[in-house]
Amino acid sequence: MHFKITGIKRQVLISACLYIGQMLIGFSVSWAGPIFPKLRDPDQSPLPYLLTEIEMSLIASFMYIGGIPGPFIMGSLSNIYGRKPCLIVGGVLVGLAYVILVGSNNLAMLYCGRLLVGLGVGIIAVMNLVYIGEIASSNIRGILLSALGIFTTCGSLLIYAVGPILSYSYASSVGLATSLVFILCVMFIPESPIFHILEDNEVKARDNLKVLGREDDIDNILQSKIDCINSTNKKDWIELFTLRTNKKSLLIVVVMNILQHGSGVLAVISFSGSIFEMVGSSVGSDVSMLIIGLFQLIGSGTAPFFVEKNGRKTLLVVSSTMCCLSMLLLGVYFYLDDYSGFNKANWLPLVLLIIFFIGYDAGIGIVPNVLIGEMFTMNVRSKGSAVALTVSWLSGFLVTVAYGAIVEHVGSYAAFWFFSCTGLISCLFTIFCIPETKGKSLLEVQDMLKKN
Numbered sequence: 001m002h003f004k005i006t007g008i009k010r011q012v013l014i015s016a017c018l019y020i021g022q023m024l025i026g027f028s029v030s031w032a033g034p035i036f037p038k039l040r041d042p043d044q045s046p047l048p049y050l051l052t053e054i055e056m057s058l059i060a061s062f063m064y065i066g067g068i069p070g071p072f073i074m075g076s077l078s079n080i081y082g083r084k085p086c087l088i089v090g091g092v093l094v095g096l097a098y099v100i101l102v103g104s105n106n107l108a109m110l111y112c113g114r115l116l117v118g119l120g121v122g123i124i125a126v127m128n129l130v131y132i133g134e135i136a137s138s139n140i141r142g143i144l145l146s147a148l149g150i151f152t153t154c155g156s157l158l159i160y161a162v163g164p165i166l167s168y169s170y171a172s173s174v175g176l177a178t179s180l181v182f183i184l185c186v187m188f189i190p191e192s193p194i195f196h197i198l199e200d201n202e203v204k205a206r207d208n209l210k211v212l213g214r215e216d217d218i219d220n221i222l223q224s225k226i227d228c229i230n231s232t233n234k235k236d237w238i239e240l241f242t243l244r245t246n247k248k249s250l251l252i253v254v255v256m257n258i259l260q261h262g263s264g265v266l267a268v269i270s271f272s273g274s275i276f277e278m279v280g281s282s283v284g285s286d287v288s289m290l291i292i293g294l295f296q297l298i299g300s301g302t303a304p305f306f307v308e309k310n311g312r313k314t315l316l317v318v319s320s321t322m323c324c325l326s327m328l329l330l331g332v333y334f335y336l337d338d339y340s341g342f343n344k345a346n347w348l349p350l351v352l353l354i355i356f357f358i359g360y361d362a363g364i365g366i367v368p369n370v371l372i373g374e375m376f377t378m379n380v381r382s383k384g385s386a387v388a389l390t391v392s393w394l395s396g397f398l399v400t401v402a403y404g405a406i407v408e409h410v411g412s413y414a415a416f417w418f419f420s421c422t423g424l425i426s427c428l429f430t431i432f433c434i435p436e437t438k439g440k441s442l443l444e445v446q447d448m449l450k451k452n
Helices: 005-028 032-040 053-068 069-081 081-103 108-136 138-160 168-186 193-198 202-211 216-222 225-229 233-242 246-264 265-270 272-279 287-307 313-338 350-365 368-374 378-409 412-433 442-451
Strands: none
Touching: 005 032, 005 081, 005 108, 005 168, 005 202, 005 265, 032 138, 053 069, 053 108, 053 287, 053 378, 069 081, 069 108, 069 193, 069 246, 069 378, 081 108, 081 168, 081 272, 108 138, 108 168, 108 193, 108 378, 138 168, 138 287, 138 368, 193 202, 202 216, 216 272, 216 368, 233 246, 233 378, 246 265, 246 313, 246 368, 246 378, 246 412, 246 442, 265 350, 265 378, 287 313, 313 350, 313 368, 313 412, 368 378, 378 412, 412 442
């Protein structure tokens, strides 16, 4: 029996190839959690000396510094050479980074490897958003973009699962193997039809849209053809910051990415082992991280089912509220622990972190990426995405570094209360500033931004 692949199924299959790259992002972000205990153990560390806590913090945060230029550079190059080659470059850089990390025997190699990982995953992150946003039909675009969060969590679960049982070099080798699989898969996907329009190649654009089952969208997309062809790199950057719809889109996605990382997720992930050690949890840190990862998967797994049914705003409001309340209560727990010697209910931080991650991965961890893929005009989408993700990586670096300083000089409760305030601001910003884009085509989103 002949099996025919419909346009929607083809969109899902192509997105599945990119989701492997998203797993690389989750793997790399969470790498520090299970790897740091090995670097603290003289018998497992590949280094001839033990690292200080400051050096550990730098290893964790250097990935975010490396991620800053990647989206910015590829935001321009993707309009010149195409989305597909940029995805391959990102995969190659991550692969090289893990080669360095696997063979690391000094601190400089660890720094270099983490910087290069950041550069590669930064490229993959922005190109995944741009590419999926451009190939997906409006009725499933939110689902395909929000599914990025599921596979980011799967990448985290992968390192949580293999980290405790494999040696340092073998655990890092899993990242290398994943990057090779990603590169191989990307080689078989087509170029984005939007890039063909930017190249003034209407024939290829029509052919790709037909293959993707988007024949009805051809005329609407080609309406923007003249503007795209007449655009230049300089003009695109000017339009990003001067065109009313793009300015509004940029403000929304930049603020949401700052608030996303201000929720404290990267700091909590990177220092999760230390958090459980502080409370003397009866559950080991490795097991606790795996439990949290599984609940992250539940949170991110529910988002695609609600993002098109209930809309982006509802998910963000519920998610931000859950993050706000869980961080508030966690701060109260550590405040009581610091000032009254309260050491009961040492299971509570794990429960609160589970609630936090379910809420985070169901909304604020996913929907900002959906908005990035939806809210810019065609010719500046890659550049707008690059700026948003550059701010995102910088925010992640600052929050991760600041967390350690706040815990050392003030107390862990202060950090969690700051994260709680960020969740409250996210909730209010969503209610008053973010438009609902559910079920709207990319052109309809632009029309809505012009009117509001």
